Amino acid sequence: MTLVMIFRIALKALSRNKMRTALTMLGMIIGVGAVITMVALGAGAQSSIDAQIQSAGTNMIMVSAGNFTQGGVRQGQGNASTLVPEDAAAIAQLNGVRYVAAASNARGQVVAGNQNWSTQIQGTDVDLPLIRSWQTSAGAFFTPQDVTTAAKVAVLGSTVRDQLFGPDVDPTGEIVRVSSGGAGATVQNQPFTVVGVMAAKGQSSVGQDQDDVIYVPYSTVMKKLRGTTSVQQISVSATSAGDTTTVAEAIGNLLRARHKIQPGDPDDFLIRTMDEIASVRKETTQTMTALLAGIAGVSLLVGGIGIMNIMLVSVTERTREIGLRLAVGARGRDVLFQFLVEAVVLSGIGGSVGIALGFGLSRGLTYWMEWPTEVPLNAVAVAFGFAAGTGVFFGFYPARKAAALDPIEALRFE
Amino acid sequence: MPTVITVRNLVKTYLVGEVEVRALRGVNLEVQAGEFLTVTGPSGSGKSTFMHIIGCLDRPTSGQYLLDGQDVSRMSKDELANVRNHKIGFVFQGFNLLSRTSALDNVELPLLYRGGLTMAERHKLALAALESVGLKDRAGHHTNQLSGGQQQRVAIARAIINQPSILLADEPTGNLDTKTSIEVMGIFQRMNRERNITVVLITHEHDIAEYGTRTAAFRDGVITADHAVARRRLAEDELRDLPPEIDE
Numbered sequence: 046m047t048l049v050m051i052f053r054i055a056l057k058a059l060s061r062n063k064m065r066t067a068l069t070m071l072g073m074i075i076g077v078g079a080v081i082t083m084v085a086l087g088a089g090a091q092s093s094i095d096a097q098i099q100s101a102g103t104n105m106i107m108v109s110a111g112n113f114t115q116g117g118v119r120q121g122q123g124n125a126s127t128l129v130p131e132d133a134a135a136i137a138q139l140n141g142v143r144y145v146a147a148a149s150n151a152r153g154q155v156v157a158g159n160q161n162w163s164t165q166i167q168g169t170d171v172d173l174p175l176i177r178s179w180q181t182s183a184g185a186f187f188t189p190q191d192v193t194t195a196a197k198v199a200v201l202g203s204t205v206r207d208q209l210f211g212p213d214v215d216p217t218g219e220i221v222r223v224s225s226g227g228a229g230a231t232v233q234n235q236p237f238t239v240v241g242v243m244a245a246k247g248q249s250s251v252g253q254d255q256d257d258v259i260y261v262p263y264s265t266v267m268k269k270l271r272g273t274t275s276v277q278q279i280s281v282s283a284t285s286a287g288d289t290t291t292v293a294e295a296i297g298n299l300l301r302a303r304h305k306i307q308p309g310d311p312d313d314f315l316i317r318t319m320d321e322i323a324s325v326r327k328e329t330t331q332t333m334t335a336l337l338a339g340i341a342g343v344s345l346l347v348g349g350i351g352i353m354n355i356m357l358v359s360v361t362e363r364t365r366e367i368g369l370r371l372a373v374g375a376r377g378r379d380v381l382f383q384f385l386v387e388a389v390v391l392s393g394i395g396g397s398v399g400i401a402l403g404f405g406l407s408r409g410l411t412y413w414m415e416w417p418t419e420v421p422l423n424a425v426a427v428a429f430g431f432a433a434g435t436g437v438f439f440g441f442y443p444a445r446k447a448a449a450l451d452p453i454e455a456l457r458f459e
Numbered sequence: 460m461p462t463v464i465t466v467r468n469l470v471k472t473y474l475v476g477e478v479e480v481r482a483l484r485g486v487n488l489e490v491q492a493g494e495f496l497t498v499t500g501p502s503g504s505g506k507s508t509f510m511h512i513i514g515c516l517d518r519p520t521s522g523q524y525l526l527d528g529q530d531v532s533r534m535s536k537d538e539l540a541n542v543r544n545h546k547i548g549f550v551f552q553g554f555n556l557l558s559r560t561s562a563l564d565n566v567e568l569p570l571l572y573r574g575g576l577t578m579a580e581r582h583k584l585a586l587a588a589l590e591s592v593g594l595k596d597r598a599g600h601h602t603n604q605l606s607g608g609q610q611q612r613v614a615i616a617r618a619i620i621n622q623p624s625i626l627l628a629d630e631p632t633g634n635l636d637t638k639t640s641i642e643v644m645g646i647f648q649r650m651n652r653e654r655n656i657t658v659v660l661i662t663h664e665h666d667i668a669e670y671g672t673r674t675a676a677f678r679d680g681v682i683t684a685d686h687a688v689a690r691r692r693l694a695e696d697e698l699r700d701l702p703p704e705i706d707e
Contacts, residue, residue, distance in 0.1 A: 047574065050571055050574065053571075054571060057560070057564065061557070061558070061559040061560060062559070365553075365555060366557060368555070369555045369557075369568075370568070370572070371516075371540065371543075372514070372516060372543060372549050372555075373543065373544060373549070373568055373569040373572060373617070374540050374541065374543050374544020374545070374569055374572040374573065374621075375540065375572045376536070376537045376540040376541075376572075377536065377537075377540075378537075379572060452516045453511050453516050453517055456516075456551065456555065
């Protein structure tokens with residue numbers, strides 16, 4: 046009795062009662078399909094969050110100027126003037142720090158030819174594109190030399206380029222005039238040379254246009270536009286994602302020392318890591334994924350029990366058939382394998398169709414509902430393995446029951 | 460003529476709850492190749508138990524059973540399954556065919572468990588067996604589309620497909636009307652005559668017992684009478700004499 050023959054016998058037996066076979070499979074199909082769809086939804090949500098965090102800057106630590114109290118009145122966040130470019134330089138010396146960019150921002154009116162546009166002027170350092178993994182679409186980001194000399198150079202966000210020069214124009218080398226009512230001084234019509242254009246980044250996760258901005262050296266903003274000695278923010282990038290917490294701590298200690306803050310006094314700066322934001326969101330999606338997979342797993346289990354149920358009924362219903370098979374020369378083993386193979390075929394085909402259904406549903410959700418989905422291959426393997434395992438596990442008991450039948454009793458069974 | 464079945468002092472006792480039931484109390488019998496033995500007896504006489512042991516579905520408590528000179532009374536379950544497959548053909552009162560399955564597939568069933576044959580070979584053998592019972596043109600029909608007589612003929616085709624030493628029939632005409640019974644008995648007689656297959660047929664109807672060459676009567680677990688049939692009925696003659704009527 047070869048395995049091929051047993052398969053043939055099992056398939057014939059299954060095809061003899063197509064309705065029951067289909068209904069039993071349905072349990073498995075729904076179980077496996079649900080597991081895959083749920084896990085795909087979870088994985089999709091997770092990877093879209095990962096992507097957001099990635100584009101927000103990997104391993105990023107934000108150091109902002111804190112508030113300070115002036116005559117009992119607490120000033121707004123970022124108003125403390127204690128965060129200086131030298132702090133950024135000191136942070137850059139710390140272990141585990143890869144990139145550092147000080148930031149000093151202003152709003153301003155930018156004019157080119159007969160066009161003008163009000164936009165955000167971000168004073169930053171050469172490391173910013175590296176921290177954020179941003180690319181330029183034309184020209185290049187400004188150089189360390191520009192920062193040292195507080196050169197009047199600008200890199201345009203693509204929205205600003207579109208507004209001032211029109212899309213698909215390379216404005217590198219053109220002059221734009223910047224006016225800004227800065228905190229310290231009001232400046233008019235300062236000529237800036239365009240050295241590059243950033244690649245479009247689209248909207249941020251909160252719907253802000255990330256391309257409506259021009260980048261200039263932070264030293265230029267400080268000296269030529271705002272007339273201040275302090276920066277508002279220092280962006281730091283840690284060498285690896287696992288380091289951000291320790292690095293953030295080291296930065297805190299360094300700044301407290303540099304700013305001569307007494308123990309017990311509050312910080313005059315604020316440190317946030319992307320890690321914190323990311324881990325909260327990740328935990329949420331992981332919990333959701335686990336919950337969804339749990340619910341789906343229950344339906345898989347129910348599918349398995351359905352198979353056992355049907356196989357048990359089938360053994361009783363087919364007692365005479367089993368008796369006959371034994372009478373014409375089937376050994377107990379042959380009957381055992383036949384029923385086992387029937388159960389495995391039920392769950393195997395059910396599992397395969399379920400995988401297809403899961404893929405289809407995931408695609409459908411992405412297509413019609415625009416929910417991000419991602420079918421992880423290991424989930425497919427686990428779901429299918431579980432389905433086949435269910436067949437063997439839940440099929441074994443009925444199969445053994447069938448094989449243990451006494452041929453005489455089985456033949457007499459009414 | 461070689462001896463096919465040799466049974467010596469066969470005893471079978473069952474435990475039904477606390478009570479010991481002695482179904483067979485020392486049966487002695489010899490059946491020669493080519494004989495057509497009919498076994499009669501009231502219910503509870505032990506004839507069914509006897510047939511189960513002869514058919515290798517059960518083992519005796521004591522005593523000896525030689526099938527083709529081979530002692531099968533002490534064989535393991537798997538060995539018995541092999542003997543049933545190769546040497547014994549069963550025909551049951553209730554036909555015991557697989558429903559929703561073609562006649563051809565039903566006849567093929569014992570070949571599946573024999574193994575070593577290609578699909579083409581199995582089909583050829585099964586078709587030949589169906590032809591010998593006159594149902595070649597119904598090979599593709601599902602068994603539930605066949606009449607009772609046709610179903611029993613499919614069962615006979617299945618029983619003879621492995622060219623068994625003995626063809627065992629347990630009340631094969633119990634569910635059939637008179638004319639169909641005669642037709643089925645005719646097939647048994649033809650198999651017995653043309654293929655020299657030894658037939659052991661259990662019945663409680665005395666007129667059916669007269670189709671055999673020899674008849675044995677069971678009572679209380681022993682054989683009380685064993686003699687040749689004096690005026691053997693021949694199904695073919697009887698069918699010829701029956702008034703013509705529209706066949707199924």
